[in-house]
């Protein structure tokens with residue numbers, strides 16, 4: 158069987174919610190992963206044969222994808238901000254919108270450093286860190302900064318710790334519940350707090366793909382319909398105690414609640430800037446005092 162045959166089988170047998178081009182990309186990623194070849198090699202050598210062992214692995218991957226399991230979970234890895242992360246069912250698969258949040262933080266820090274050299278002293282906390290994608294990507298780009306990640310899930314923190322090591326970075330991970338108003342890291346103050354907290358309302362479940370609903374951790378995704386901004390309220394209160402007076406918060410948000418999330422933060426004394434993602438949706442907020 159050749160690379161080209163594998164592509165044809167994937168295109169014909171993947172579930173219908175994968176469009177043809179997406180199915181081709183998935184076949185390419187699976188072949189790259191199993192046969193240890195680059196994307197360009199794969200594209201230029203569609204007539205190369207796979208071994209029987211590789212063919213068995215590629216069909217096993219296809220079988221799991223047909224059950225709806227996301228590709229990243231099947232391959233146990235995901236790309237984020239040009240880095241490779243280990244993922245499993247205890248962590249959310251890092252999303253491209255979150256790469257935009259990281260990019261915004263880095264642009265902001267570099268702009269500030271141009272005015273005053275502050276990077277050495279920079280301390281950052283990422284709340285709801287999951288796979289650790291945000292703090293690890295920040296640490297790779299701000300090697301002098303002291304960076305921490307917080308999550309309620311010990312399994313997620315285990316994966317995040319592995320990801321920090323995998324990417325040669327030192328990040329301090331802390332277990333804690335941001336919805337516990339007594340949770341504190343006194344006397345620590347951070348220059349930057351980032352968060353991509355759970356923000357999908359229960360009623361949005363019906364519009365979601367089965368592969369997200371059935372496989373990604375619900376504690377990472379969902380908030381009650383009656384209190385969709387619950388995490389932002391607690392993050393704002395935590396920031397009042399733990400953000401340096403000149404510090405900034407960078408948040409990923411539900412596209413439907415941009416104005417409401419800004420209003421919540423402003424009611425707590427923060428100034429805000431709302432930013433759209435590359436698809437034109439309200440997706441990020443910067444807040445400062």
Ligand SMILES: C[S@@+](CC[C@H](N)C(=O)[O-])C[C@H]1O[C@@H](n2cnc3c(N)ncnc32)[C@H](O)[C@@H]1O
Nearest residue numbers: 251285286287308309334335336353354355377
């Ligand atoms: C949307 S995921 C974001 C994961 C990662 N930061 C990313 O961008 O891919 C939200 C994360 O918040 C964590 N989380 C949920 N409830 C929490 C709580 N009460 N306190 C702290 N972390 C919580 C989940 O375990 C999950 O890892």
